[in-house]
Amino acid sequence: MSKLDDVYAKLQVRTGAKLALIVLDGLGDIATRGQGWMTPLEAARTPNLDALVAQGCAQGRMIPVAPGITPGSGPGHLALFGYDPIQWEVGRGVIETLGLGIELKNGDVAARANFCTLDGKGLVTDRRAGRIATDVCERLCNILSAKISKLGTTQVLIYPGKEHRFVVVFRGAGLEGPVTDTDPNREGLPIAEAKPVDPANAGQKKVAKLISDFYKAALPLLKNQQPANGFLLRGVAHQPDIPTFERRYGLKAAAIAVYPMYKGLSQLVGMTKIEGVETIAQQFERYVKEYEHYDYFFIHYKYTDKAGEDGKFEAKVKAIEDFDAALPIFLARKPDVLAITGDHSTPCAVKGHSWHPQPVLLHSELSGSDKLERFTETGANVGSLGVFEAKYLIRLMQANAKMFDKYGA
Amino acid sequence: MSKLDDVYAKLQVRTGAKLALIVLDGLGDIATRGQGWMTPLEAARTPNLDALVAQGCAQGRMIPVAPGITPGSGPGHLALFGYDPIQWEVGRGVIETLGLGIELKNGDVAARANFCTLDGKGLVTDRRAGRIATDVCERLCNILSAKISKLGTTQVLIYPGKEHRFVVVFRGAGLEGPVTDTDPNREGLPIAEAKPVDPANAGQKKVAKLISDFYKAALPLLKNQQPANGFLLRGVAHQPDIPTFERRYGLKAAAIAVYPMYKGLSQLVGMTKIEGVETIAQQFERYVKEYEHYDYFFIHYKYTDKAGEDGKFEAKVKAIEDFDAALPIFLARKPDVLAITGDHSTPCAVKGHSWHPQPVLLHSELSGSDKLERFTETGANVGSLGVFEAKYLIRLMQANAKMFDKYGA
Numbered sequence: 122m123s124k125l126d127d128v129y130a131k132l133q134v135r136t137g138a139k140l141a142l143i144v145l146d147g148l149g150d151i152a153t154r155g156q157g158w159m160t161p162l163e164a165a166r167t168p169n170l171d172a173l174v175a176q177g178c179a180q181g182r183m184i185p186v187a188p189g190i191t192p193g194s195g196p197g198h199l200a201l202f203g204y205d206p207i208q209w210e211v212g213r214g215v216i217e218t219l220g221l222g223i224e225l226k227n228g229d230v231a232a233r234a235n236f237c238t239l240d241g242k243g244l245v246t247d248r249r250a251g252r253i254a255t256d257v258c259e260r261l262c263n264i265l266s267a268k269i270s271k272l273g274t275t276q277v278l279i280y281p282g283k284e285h286r287f288v289v290v291f292r293g294a295g296l297e298g299p300v301t302d303t304d305p306n307r308e309g310l311p312i313a314e315a316k317p318v319d320p321a322n323a324g325q326k327k328v329a330k331l332i333s334d335f336y337k338a339a340l341p342l343l344k345n346q347q348p349a350n351g352f353l354l355r356g357v358a359h360q361p362d363i364p365t366f367e368r369r370y371g372l373k374a375a376a377i378a379v380y381p382m383y384k385g386l387s388q389l390v391g392m393t394k395i396e397g398v399e400t401i402a403q404q405f406e407r408y409v410k411e412y413e414h415y416d417y418f419f420i421h422y423k424y425t426d427k428a429g430e431d432g433k434f435e436a437k438v439k440a441i442e443d444f445d446a447a448l449p450i451f452l453a454r455k456p457d458v459l460a461i462t463g464d465h466s467t468p469c470a471v472k473g474h475s476w477h478p479q480p481v482l483l484h485s486e487l488s489g490s491d492k493l494e495r496f497t498e499t500g501a502n503v504g505s506l507g508v509f510e511a512k513y514l515i516r517l518m519q520a521n522a523k524m525f526d527k528y529g530a
Numbered sequence: 531m532s533k534l535d536d537v538y539a540k541l542q543v544r545t546g547a548k549l550a551l552i553v554l555d556g557l558g559d560i561a562t563r564g565q566g567w568m569t570p571l572e573a574a575r576t577p578n579l580d581a582l583v584a585q586g587c588a589q590g591r592m593i594p595v596a597p598g599i600t601p602g603s604g605p606g607h608l609a610l611f612g613y614d615p616i617q618w619e620v621g622r623g624v625i626e627t628l629g630l631g632i633e634l635k636n637g638d639v640a641a642r643a644n645f646c647t648l649d650g651k652g653l654v655t656d657r658r659a660g661r662i663a664t665d666v667c668e669r670l671c672n673i674l675s676a677k678i679s680k681l682g683t684t685q686v687l688i689y690p691g692k693e694h695r696f697v698v699v700f701r702g703a704g705l706e707g708p709v710t711d712t713d714p715n716r717e718g719l720p721i722a723e724a725k726p727v728d729p730a731n732a733g734q735k736k737v738a739k740l741i742s743d744f745y746k747a748a749l750p751l752l753k754n755q756q757p758a759n760g761f762l763l764r765g766v767a768h769q770p771d772i773p774t775f776e777r778r779y780g781l782k783a784a785a786i787a788v789y790p791m792y793k794g795l796s797q798l799v800g801m802t803k804i805e806g807v808e809t810i811a812q813q814f815e816r817y818v819k820e821y822e823h824y825d826y827f828f829i830h831y832k833y834t835d836k837a838g839e840d841g842k843f844e845a846k847v848k849a850i851e852d853f854d855a856a857l858p859i860f861l862a863r864k865p866d867v868l869a870i871t872g873d874h875s876t877p878c879a880v881k882g883h884s885w886h887p888q889p890v891l892l893h894s895e896l897s898g899s900d901k902l903e904r905f906t907e908t909g910a911n912v913g914s915l916g917v918f919e920a921k922y923l924i925r926l927m928q929a930n931a932k933m934f935d936k937y938g939a
Contacts, residue, residue, distance in 0.1 A: 151896065151897075151898030151899070152586070152898050152899040152900075152901065153586065153898070153899070154585075154586060154899075158586070158899050158901060182914065182916065186937055187534055187537070187538075187922075187925070188918060188922035188925045188926055188929075189538075189922065189925035189926045189927075189928055189929030189934060190537070190538070190541065190925075190929070190934065190937050191929070191934060191935075191936045191937060192936065192937050192938060193936050193937060193938035193939040194938075194939065195938040195939055196937050196938040206937070206938070207533055207534055207537060208533075210938070211938060213938070213939045216938065216939040217939065356939075468896070468898070470895075470896065471896060473936075474936055475896070475929075476926075476929045476934075477898065477914070478914065478916070498898075498914065499900065499901055499914075502900065502912050502913060502914050502916075503912045507916055507917070508590075508914075508915070508916025508917070508918070
């Protein structure tokens with residue numbers, strides 16, 4: 122914990138205030154000539170957001186990780202939850218596992234896996250085994266699971282994903298990541314050996330040995346399963362021992378998300394997953410129902426990011442308008458502090474995540490007003506929050522909830 | 531290297547993109563009543579910059595080092611090149627030497643030197659020896675050089691500067707700065723003894739001893755050279771072992787500068803000096819010619835700073851307009867990512883460098899547009915880049931050049 126974290130922790134008091142963070146995934150965008158120098162937020166009709174802005178909001182833009190760094194969903198959300206994403210690295214194996222909706226325990230080591238094709242000499246001839254069908258992948262994972270559930274005292278859990286993809290989780294004492302990939306990264310080479318990244322790390326050495334043992338047990342089982350007679354492991358990482366949201370902020374937190382990845386990320390910091398919702402309207406209805414039971418709500422909306430990833434400007438505009446149309450359901454039970462933002466930008470022109478600071482809107486009795494008419498990137502540029510690192514958003518929300526004592530006299 | 535630097539390094543990929551940084555030295559200024567609350571950038575007619583802004587630019591302001599710190603040219607440029615100027619200190623002796631156009635090697639120790647006048651008791655009666663003429667200085671340096679080229683195994687290099695100024699470079703194994711000045715800082719005192727700043731540092735101790743030996747050899751040679759019968763050393767420092775620009779960013783870099791200081795600073799980080807240009811038009815023409823040979827271009831324009839140092843508002847406006855008039859030569863071969871900024875502000879009202887954040891303009895396919903009409907300090911205040919530390923500019927340029935993989939999944 123940094124010295125600043127320590128100061129925040131010391132100043133923190135419980136107030137019973139309700140805080141809500143609404144994440145429109147990949148919300149931020151850039152103005153381009155092709156769209157008349159408009160961003161989707163600017164082009165969208167958002168009467169309900171506009172009305173909220175008129176009630177007094179502070180705006181700004183947030184650097185998701187550090188200048189120029191494009192985050193994946195993991196670092197993007199960790200920052201929104203107030204965890205420095207440079208300090209708290211969540212490995213790809215862990216993210217992939219969370220994305221399949223699988224719960225991990227602290228200390229679990231998870232790996233992304235691909236089925237692959239090996240030739241007679243053991244050289245990789247297709248790193249994706251011809252992208253076998255998902256049901257084939259499921260069958261092969263069942264074959265492995267049936268025979269390999271333990272290696273020594275370590276539990277081995279195998280979960281199928283889409284097509285050739287699956288994940289392997291090692292659960293036991295004294296395990297640590299990362300270890301190097303067994304994926305040689307190109308065809309014509311043998312499966313690589315997993316090695317500890319830090320040769321002196323006992324937990325990593327143990328995991329490297331487990332992976333070697335796993336191959337010895339698993340490869341014979343796949344021998345006749347052409348084209349998927351081998352597999353490659355990547356992003357082998359352990360679930361970091363992150364302090365829970367409640368311990369860190371004294372807030373009982375609920376996650377109302379639809380996609381497994383975001384449920385998983387919220388669970389990583391100990392939020393309670395609220396299940397059984399599909400649409401943003403249902404998410405908001407559920408928020409209203411659960412209002413009394415939690416102090417902090419994380420509500421995740423995926424469709425802005427999807428449209429951005431596809432480069433579909435009109436679809437992103439529509440996703441924002443759909444969100445806006447449902448917003449009154451949420452606002453019927455306004456929390457004491459509300460933040461609306463993205464976990465990063467997903468500009469249509471980029472067709473992917475980007476480093477551009479995402480706009481953020483903060484509304485509370487004490488947010489003041491930047492006297493803007495709408496919530497947009499260009500407006501947020503001149504907002505009172507300025508351009509700041511996303512990891513500080515929770516601190517601003519806490520401050521607006523009067524959760525901090527004065528520092529010094 | 532910081533953990534963040536490490537993350538940047540891991541994410542970095544080569545793309546073949548072309549990046550260019552144009553530095554209008556001391557560009558930033560402040561609006562004062564005397565000039566109708568206009569800055570030189572605001573007062574200047576800049577049709578070509580205006581047209582560039584209309585093509586989509588992100589703007590912001592950069593803190594050269596840290597809030598309130600006024601940088602010299604060294605720290606100002608190191609930050610622009612992405613080297614934390616607090617971490618990488620380049621001593622005055624090194625800067626002065628580079629400013630004379632002299633190449634230094636890593637580990638060289640350089641000192642600024644003044645000829646001075648000593649009385650019969652060895653007390654300093656004039657710290658600048660009556661500001662002797664430059665040709666006298668050259669003659670005296672030749673006298674010293676002729677007799678003293680080595681001290682033990684250490685090479686001694688003496689280079690004349692303007693008037694009473696010269697530099698001394700010690701080149702050999704195991705040398706380190708800093709050591710304390712021999713300049714007593716006022717008249718009436720004897721030449722001070724150079725002492726290691728860290729008494730336990732063997733390299734500094736060796737340099738302190740070398741300086742003592744140098745005085746023993748040199749003072750007798752100047753005995754009859756009134757008024758310049760002594761000399762004082764200041765800013766004794768070694769050239770730090772800075773990782774080269776190419777190693778750090780994977781970019782082959784060229785410097786198109788006119789003044790020796792800026793050539794020297796670029797060389798400090800391993801850029802190739804492009805010689806034989808005098809005017810900004812020639813610099814731009816040369817950039818176009820060299821376009822294929824480098825990945826990154828640093829183009830330095832001095833006259834904005836000169837005018838600011840002299841407190842001449844109209845001259846600074848003229849310098850900006852001259853730059854703008856030449857800009858189309860550059861834009862005929864637009865790089866993938868272009869940044870235009872200063873290394874610091876040199877406000878006319880200050881008649882010197884200042885801490886005021888300098889405006890910066892970033893233009894690329896992915897810079898987006900802040901929908902501003904011009905590039906000015908006031909406009910930059912509301913730009914999407916916000917106010918940020920100059921050392922991050924290269925990171926934003928790299929991001930705009932798609933030089934970073936995504937961080938995390």
